[in-house]
Amino acid sequence: MPDSKLGSPNPLLQQSMDDISAKVPPKYQDAFKRTVLAGMKVMYDENTAEFVNAQMRQPGEPADNVGTGVFLLMLMLYKQSKNTLPVPVIAPAGVVLVCEALDFLEQSGKLKADEDMLANATQAFLGQVCKTFRVGVKQ
Amino acid sequence: MAITAVAAAASMGAVGAGVVAAETITMVGIAASVVGTVTKNPLLSKLGAGASLGSLVAGAAGLAPAAASATAPAATAEALSQTPTAVTEALAQTPTAAPTPTPTAAPTPSAAPGVTYDAKDAMAWGPQASSSTPIYDANDARALAAQPATAAQPAQFSDARFSNGYGPAVESANSALPDKGSSGFMKWFNELDKTGKLAVGQAASGLISGVGKGAFDYMGAQEAQKIKGQQQSFEHANLSGASPKVGLLTNARTTRA
Numbered sequence: 001m002p003d004s005k006l007g008s009p010n011p012l013l014q015q016s017m018d019d020i021s022a023k024v025p026p027k028y029q030d031a032f033k034r035t036v037l038a039g040m041k042v043m044y045d046e047n048t049a050e051f052v053n054a055q056m057r058q059p060g061e062p063a064d065n066v067g068t069g070v071f072l073l074m075l076m077l078y079k080q081s082k083n084t085l086p087v088p089v090i091a092p093a094g095v096v097l098v099c100e101a102l103d104f105l106e107q108s109g110k111l112k113a114d115e116d117m118l119a120n121a122t123q124a125f126l127g128q129v130c131k132t133f134r135v136g137v138k139q
Numbered sequence: 140m141a142i143t144a145v146a147a148a149a150s151m152g153a154v155g156a157g158v159v160a161a162e163t164i165t166m167v168g169i170a171a172s173v174v175g176t177v178t179k180n181p182l183l184s185k186l187g188a189g190a191s192l193g194s195l196v197a198g199a200a201g202l203a204p205a206a207a208s209a210t211a212p213a214a215t216a217e218a219l220s221q222t223p224t225a226v227t228e229a230l231a232q233t234p235t236a237a238p239t240p241t242p243t244a245a246p247t248p249s250a251a252p253g254v255t256y257d258a259k260d261a262m263a264w265g266p267q268a269s270s271s272t273p274i275y276d277a278n279d280a281r282a283l284a285a286q287p288a289t290a291a292q293p294a295q296f297s298d299a300r301f302s303n304g305y306g307p308a309v310e311s312a313n314s315a316l317p318d319k320g321s322s323g324f325m326k327w328f329n330e331l332d333k334t335g336k337l338a339v340g341q342a343a344s345g346l347i348s349g350v351g352k353g354a355f356d357y358m359g360a361q362e363a364q365k366i367k368g369q370q371q372s373f374e375h376a377n378l379s380g381a382s383p384k385v386g387l388l389t390n391a392r393t394t395r396a
Contacts, residue, residue, distance in 0.1 A: 012177055019173040024166070088162040095170040119180035126167055126186075133163060 008103035010113050017099045020092045031086050035093035038077050039070070040100060062111050067124025070097045075132070091129055098125050 008014045024032045042048050055069030056062065074094045078085045098121050102113040111117060172187020174180065 016174050016177045019177070020170055023169045023173065028166070088166045091163065091167040091170045095174060115178040115180070118174060119178040119183055122171070122174040122178075122183060123180075126171055130167060 008099065010103055010106060012115060012118055013099040013103050013113055016118065017096050020096055024089070024092050028086065028089050028092075032089045032093050035074075035077065035085060035089050036096050036100075039073055039093065039097040042073060042077070043097070043100065043104070056105065056110065061120070062105075063117050063120035064124045066098060066101050066105070066121040067126075068128060070094050070101060070121075071125050071128040071132075073097065074129075087133060090133075091126060094125050094129065095122055098122055 008017065021032070055065050055072075058065050058068075071094065074085075074090050074097075078087075078090070099118070102111070102118060102121060105111045106113040168187050171183045175183030175185070175187050
């Protein structure tokens with residue numbers, strides 16, 4: 001996370017956020033932090049916070065809903081930033097926001113953010129990123 | 140098996156796009172490896188170690204049903220690049236109307252009671268202050284994104300002032316955002332009042348101040364300074380423990396009780 005004070009009481013989520021933040025290359029640190037903060041602002045601002053709940057009301061697995069919701073949030077930020085948001089930071093910033101969303105939902109009593117939930121939500125998010133931005137593998 | 144960015148780089152076709160795509164893959168790997176290690180998830184751990192990202196794409200949940208058929212477990216960048224139409228169509232869900240978006244007048248600051256940040260600052264660098272930093276409302280966002288993702292990019296994206304160098308592939312992906320029937324995201328966004336939409340615009344505009352060197356250069360110094368101040372105020376509010384998350388959690392717990 002941009003700052004440990006923004007972290008989670010859930011050690012899985014906290015460790016994930018800390019480790020990702022530490023591994024983002026220095027040249028992307030500023031963009032990464034600003035992207036996370038922008039996402040959190042949308043997620044937690046009293047005028048827009050319904051986003052998380054609206055996404056969770058969608059049919060399907062909660063983990064998929066979280067991953068897809070964060071992905072759409074990142075796309076929205078990307079568009080609203082006039083495409084200036086660096087694409088490389090979308091993955092790490094988005095996974096941190098996945099952790100944030102899971103933490104919020106867990107503290108709200110709406111799900112248990114265990115290992116499977118975190119892994120599945122992360123897969124859902126990263127899968128959408130790779131598919132949409134055509135990031136793939138040459139075999 | 141070497142991770143490459145063949146499709147991304149090829150479809151971007153811009154100088155440096157390969158480097159950008161490679162960095163994107165690296166960052167995906169970082170995120171995957173961290174969560175894979177923490178959760179002991181074998182797939183994510185392998186991805187971080189350089190295994191196929193195709194399995195991630197194959198498992199991507201449902202925004203694009205048509206794309207799913209093109210993302211079997213062996214899906215590769217080449218496979219995606221060979222079916223760009225399917226992917227694009229699935230993501231875009233065949234938008235029809237493509238009206239010309241126009242920046243809308245922003246709400247008056249007095250219409251934003253209870254906002255935890257200074258809306259006046261945002262308004263100062265909003266549409267009235269400069270046409271270079273418009274805040275679009277939901278209709279504009281829908282109109283922007285409804286434009287078909289073709290070689291002829293929307294004027295907004297082809298404008299060099301806002302070019303990020305990632306090329307048409309990313310921009311066509313960007314156009315996939317609106318009207319996804321499988322998601323409540325756009326419904327949520329469209330139902331936001333003006334204050335809520337302003338908050339989204341503010342959040343993203345904070346990104347411009349931090350990362351959009353092209354836009355940053357284009358903006359006047361005074362506007363840039365205001366954006367910087369607004370972003371710093373938000374960061375300070377969070378870092379000082381005054382995050383709106385606290386209030387939201389309190390409300391959520393109260394509701395649950």
